[in-house]
Amino acid sequence: MSSEQKPFVTDDTQVQTETRDARMAGADDRFNSKLREAFGSSPFILTKFDKFMNWVRGSSMFMLQFGIACCSIEMMHTYAIKHDLDRFAAGVPRASPRQADVIIVPGTIVSKFAPRMKRVYDQMPEPKFVVGMGSCTISGGPFQEGYNVIKGAEEVIPVDIHIPGCPPRPEALIYGIAKLQERIANGESSPVTVKPYELEQFGDLERDEIVDKLAAQIDEDDLVMRYNWADSP
Amino acid sequence: MSLEEQQPDDDPAELEAAVSRGDELAELLGDLVIGREEHMNAPGLVVRPDEVQEALFKLRDEAGFDHLSCLTAQEYEDRYESIYHLTSFDDRTDEVSVVVPTSKDNPVSQSAEPVYRTADWHEREAYDLVGIQYEGHPDLRRILLPETWQGHPLGLDYDQERPQIATLREHANPLEKDQRAEQGNTMYVNIGPHHPATHGVLHVETVVDGEQVVDLNPDIGYLHRCEEQMCQQGTYRHQIMPYPDRWDYISAGLLNEWAYARAAEDLADIDVPEYAQIIRTLGAELCRIASHMIALGTFALDVYGDFTAIFMYAMRDREIVQNILEDLTGQRMMFNYFRLGGVVWDLPEPREEFFEKIRDFLDGLPEALEEYHDMITSNEILQARTVGTGVLPPEVAKSYGATGPVARGSGIDYDLRRDDSYGYYDELDWDVVVEDGCDNFSRLLVRMREVEESAKIIQQCVDLLEDWPEDERNIQSNVPRTLKPDEDTEIYRAVEGAKGELGIYIRADGTDKPARFKIRSPCFSNLQTLPEMSEGEYIPDMIASLGSLDIVLGEVDR
Incomplete structure (x- = not known):
């Protein structure tokens, strides 16, 4: 300086x-x-160039306009007047994942949706960040015991910031995003977690009872996600 | 005095009437009836699985049951059972349950789809979750779970631990194979499950020819969070009430809680003090306003396409309602405020301040609505987009079991708050809003005018509560610590939710948890009308129609 x-x-x-x-x-x-x-x-x-870049990155975040469940209503309130996330340089929701830096996962993820969410996440350009909003993205929340519910977003994609609440208030979401900006500005990246549920080709799955059963219905090179519910937390 | 006494199951005279109504209908059906049951809300007629259509046709055409409200499927130790809950748009209190038992080893039953179009999805859901097959159904596929799912999760022997596989495949154009090149080119478009105009995770499989929709199929199940299973695992007294808030999560929480409260209170014969009923009515109507505000905002967002004035204005008014509801319940969205037999606590102190806050909101509302009318309904662009588009004739709407603002926008005068009154509604002065334009514009108008009616109701509730004697503020009746309704009692009760008729079916098995808990979601039936409104129309009109249906995926998928 x-x-x-x-x-x-x-x-x-x-x-x-x-x-x-x-x-x-x-x-x-x-x-x-x-x-x-x-x-x-x-x-x-x-200043150092990478430090500068981190600061820029944290100060201009394009969010993905991504609504799943109840939390997305509070997310809308966070974007709208009164709370106005735009004040914190993070308020432009983009409809296309290809234009977004941050995906807020606002709701319960179920078996039919997880492959699609993974695909949306994959379509976002690097560097990308994930905010898990609400209890459902932490553990499945109130629906944790459901036969169809993924026990948290981290089973599918890595998550940088978890915001607890059912749903979290807009203030909590803003706090979580501010924390994310802080981390980005400091150059911290999210921990890489081992994700149990990956998209893979059906032919690559280990053959067992269920794979044999579905072999007639699914092509070898179709992408599938396999849920081992018994191993879920 | 209890208001629940007006229900048929409480009043001996009405109970007798219900029984004789059952006799009357049994006589009408003659040999088709192989047995009789008594449900708490209606007489039950047992029908052979291969004579379902004949029986339903007779009931529809000769006894006036034009509304298939709900289909409940369930598995017993020795049999499967489908229950068709029939009622009539003209007289909601006239109900009958058609019970169709099928054997364990061959669960095949005749489809009701030719009689009631709405049975299409209801039977697909029954097949998906319980495993009953419907013969003659046009398209019996899974509806909520992935196509590759193994087993039927609400069946008795389902193993939740077994692994499952879901696919991520390209969807095929359903028209391509029977079209030759000279007939024109159709294109397949996926709208959703991640799309800003689908109001959540709805996937609309659309085939377009140029700008026109030639085939449309809503694909749901991307938010199927096992609500029914969750309720079947919870105890009546406290563990179920948090879940209704999350069915229709657009702040319609108290309306949904009321659906469960009404069914369970009637099932276990619990009275609700009058004072609590007024608080319930007040809270529920506030929720309706909040819910309609977001319908308004997002509809304008769909039609104009940006996050500008109207969306922000609607959110501003919603914030005020949410603040009031937060004062009342302690939460912005997931209230968990109702208890069986009343509400959890009294109005916040100081009461004057709370009433003042509501009055301020109500005083500002006419001006705000004037503003909306200036910006929305009198706007030429919006009129061009909505008047005469997405037409849903009343006969079609009835056949699909459409309710709520969707039905009332099609000129069907049907509102459970009046037609099957509960709470404090029949003591208050308000009107059912009906518009007969049958198009997107009418549905929008119905919502906007309903906000005014809700405001009228709230105003009267505030006046009543303000003058209520201090020593009679009874918020909860005495309810046993553990509720165990009698074995094999069955009830189906509905309330007017923000989106329409929200019904709950409960079968008790003598324990403190329901043996079967079925949710009749208004959005599920309303969404079914989308192909009817959109096929042959332009694709932007389809988006407007979808917006005007005001669906919530949490409630569609449950």
């Missing part, structure tokens, strides 16, 4: 103006921001 080492710095004394004075002294609130202070008299800052 300091300008002393640099050769081409405008000579401060030459450009003293009233506005400058006010700005430095903080007489006028408009100019009294931290960024201004950091800039000081100089228009230059020095």
Whole structure:
């Protein structure tokens, strides 16, 4: 941030103006921001490029417009007036996964939907981040014992931030996103978790009773997701 | 005084009437009836599985049962059973259950689809979850679970631990194979399951020829979270009530809770104090406003296509309602506020402040609605998009079992709050809103006018509650700690949810948990009308029709 080492710095004394004075002294609130202070008299800052990129990434997040269940209603409230997620540089929902950086998973994931969600996640460009919203994305939530319910989003895709609640309030979602921005700005990446449920070709599955049974219905190269419910947490 | 006394099962005179109605219908059907049952809400007529259509045709054409409200399928130790809950759009209290038992080793029953179009999906669901086969059904496939699923999860011997496989395959164009090249080119379009206009995880398999829809098939089940199983695993008293909030999750929580409360209270013969009924009515109507606001906002979003004024305005008004509901229940969305026999706690203190808050909201509402009318209903673009599109004639709507604003937008004067009154509605002064345009615009208008009616109801409830004597504020009647309704009592009760007739069927087996818990979701039936409204129309009109149906996938899939 300091300008002393640099050769081409405008000579401060030459450009003293009233506005400058006010700005430095903080007489006028408009100019009294931290960024201004950091800039000081100089228009230059020095930082590492990757650090800068991380900061940019965290400060301009495009969310995927992705609604699943109850939590998506609170998610809509978070985007809309009063809570207005846009204030935190994360409020532009994109309808296409190819334009999005962050996917908020707002709801229960069931067996029919998990392969589709995995596909949507795969379509997002790197680097991408996942916010698991609500109890269902943590463990299946109130539906954990259901025969059709995936026991948490992490069974299918890696999750950066978990927000508990059923559903979490908009304030909680904003807090979770702020935490995600913090992590991104610090260059932390999500832990890679072992995902039990992957999309794979039917022909690659280990043959057992159920695979034999379905062999007539599914082609060898069809993509499938196999749920071993007995192993679920 | 209990308001529940007006129910047929409580009043001896009415019970007698119900029995004689059963005799009358049994006489009408003659030899078709092989046995009789008594359900708490209606007489039950047992019919042979290969004579279902004949019996249903007779009941529909000669006894006026034009509404197949629900189909419940269940497995007993010794048999399968399908129950057709029939009623009439003209007289909702006239009900009959047609019970069709089938044997364990050959569970085949005749399909009711030729009689009631709505049976199509209901029977597919029964096949999917319970495993009864319907002979003569046009398209008996799984509906909620993946096509490759093994077993029927609500059957008695289902093993939940067994592995399952779901596929991610391309869907095939259903028209391509019987079309020759010169007949024009159809294109297959997947709308959903991840799509901003489908209001959740609905998948619409669409075949278009140019801009026109030639074939359309809603594919559901992407949010099938086993609600019925969850309720069958919970005890009556406390463990079931949190789930209704999550069926229709667009803040219609209290309306849904009421559906369960009504069925269970009638089943276990529990009274609800009058004071609690007024609080319930107040809360439920607030929920209806919140729910209609989001229907309005997202409909405008679908038709205009952006997150601008109307969506934000609707959300603003919803925030106010949610704040009031939060004061009342402690939660913004998943209220869990009703208890069997009343509500969990009294109005928040200081009461004046709470009433003031509601009054402020109601005072501002006419102006807000004026604003909506300026921006939406009197807008030429919206009129061009909605007037005369998505037409649903009343006869078709009835055949598909459409209820709620969808039916009332098609000129069907049917509202359970009036026709099968519960709570405090029959003591209050309000009107059922009916529009006979049958199009997207009418459905929108019905919702907007219903908000006004709800406001009227809330106003009267506030007045009543304000003057209620302090020592008579009884919020809950005495309810046994463990509820064990008598074995083999069956009940089907419905309330007017935000989207239409929300019905619950419960069969008790003498334990503290229901043996069968079936949810009749209004959205499930309403969504079935989508192909009827869209085939042959332009594809943007299909999106508008879908928006005007106002479905919630949590309730469609359950």
